[in-house]
Amino acid sequence: MKTPQWAQDLIIEACIYLGLPDTPAVTWHKSKQHKHSSGRAWQKRIHVTAGSSRQDQKLVVLHEMAHVATPKEHHSTRFWEVAIGLYLHFKVSHKYIIEREKTYRANFLEVAEQMGLRGSKKAIACKRKQQKRRKKFFASLEKNKKLIVLTPLK
Numbered sequence: 001m002k003t004p005q006w007a008q009d010l011i012i013e014a015c016i017y018l019g020l021p022d023t024p025a026v027t028w029h030k031s032k033q034h035k036h037s038s039g040r041a042w043q044k045r046i047h048v049t050a051g052s053s054r055q056d057q058k059l060v061v062l063h064e065m066a067h068v069a070t071p072k073e074h075h076s077t078r079f080w081e082v083a084i085g086l087y088l089h090f091k092v093s094h095k096y097i098i099e100r101e102k103t104y105r106a107n108f109l110e111v112a113e114q115m116g117l118r119g120s121k122k123a124i125a126c127k128r129k130q131q132k133r134r135k136k137f138f139a140s141l142e143k144n145k146k147l148i149v150l151t152p153l154k
């Protein structure tokens, strides 16, 4: 499928904003079943599998553009600074940014808080609570010698 015009325009605007010398090649596929989109980025190419939500397509395009702008960074602090900068510049709502990206285990929420995203403090508190619960859960497993079947997530 041809990349929609709005996405092509967004990518050009993102390149200008990021100071990139050139636009990446874009391949665009439509997902038949999903609301959420997914993407992949290489240094000069991005691929988007577009779900049904336009808001999510936009966020994923910007997420992949942040990867193009920060090659080899993966989801580092620097990557999140660039990604969140893009989201804010192109007016993705704070609420949606947090909702969509908080599942990353990396330092997204810490960067989001530093950059003043509304809802980040609450999401951090929630995440800490979950971590505490998880720790407690695994401590009790260990106590009962049931750790053989489950490995804790970091």
Ligand SMILES: [Zn+2]
Residues within 6 Å of the ligand: 063, 067, 074, 075
């Ligand atoms: Zn990513």
